[in-house]
Amino acid sequence: MIHRLEIENFYSIRDLQIIDLIASKAEKGDQNRLTPIGPGSASRAPSVVAFFGANASGKSNILKAIPFLAWFITGSFSLGPNKFLPFHRFADPIKSNSRTRLAVRLCGPTDPEKIGEADEQSCEYEYELEIAGEANKPQHIFSEGLRYWPLKTKRPVQLFFRDENGKVKAHKSFGLSGFNLALENVLRNNASVVSTLAQLNHPVAIRITNSVMSTFSNIFIMREEATDENISDHYINDPELTADLNRQIESIDLGINKIEFYVGANGPTAQAHHNNLNQVIPLLFESHGTKQFVKVFPIIRNALIHGGLAVVDELDLAIHPYILPEILKLFHDPKLNRYSAQLWISAHSASLLEELIKDEIYFCKKDMNGATDVYGLKDVQAVKRTDNFYKKYLSGVYGGVPLLG
16 A cells, blocks of 8 residues: 655656645544554545546646556566657756656555565555656656655665665565676666566565556556457456456446457457346447456456556546445445455546545645646645535636636
């Protein structure tokens, strides 16, 4: 579970934006909707994080930071030498040559060598990345590091740090001994230390990449959006996923009692069995909302199973407002969300505000220079948990609404 995200000079985010999800300990209400950030931790954060705002306010760009970091940590070694990293900096003369900085904080085991394993206690970890380079030229890594806060000392320990010259230093817990020479020979200036070490079978790096691979999103960093054929093929290869989809479809009543995925004459395809209809309907001819739910479901289900992150841009796109709260409930229910999975979404449907508590709600707006500003509802003064967030948002009290005319 991410409990802090920092973004600077990344797409429409110009100035440093900090999304700190740690809930105030003074707040007593809605504690059942807040989850410990790690085993044994007294700090709590929401399992659902929702971003609202006008079109092009930067909601999607905030979300992009998470799958970008996940791709960089796990897959950047596959990027060719001197290739552009798959992102854009803020497009103005002042920031065009400035560094991009991304940092994410979450909890992990007290022993770094056991990353990816369950532990009765946890401590904080922070991964930080800085990217430099001239505008319109391939970027390079300025710095990259991973640190953690041991419970005994409470002082941060740098597990590894890579400087602007590409030199990597590591703590003994990270275990770089025996890998130094190989790392110097293969580490490129556009690839992650972790991704590179994983290719060298470094045990801690492999554990980190395996953990980060539990990030699931409909935001694709290095490929186009999944096609209907790709999605059908995904379901065909995972019968349990198909069974779970059909159970969920029955519970939210899309008018369909079963969807079949199979390999037809023209490749992977799907058909829907409707209640009280005497013939099946190709999924191709179903509503956009039904097809959207079929696309989103694997992201949500995989995060719940693995205790990972589900990052869904425009969750409410074509999905009926009555179904959206049911998706949120999957993450709110501790029986269904046994491994503290977290859902990050962007949405336009203001009715969702009636289903969320103030710790879960964030707004995006742009200034006169086109730069995104992010703020949480918990940071807006005089907001009560009993307020009608839906009505106040639409009336402009919280900002983040389109200005028409």
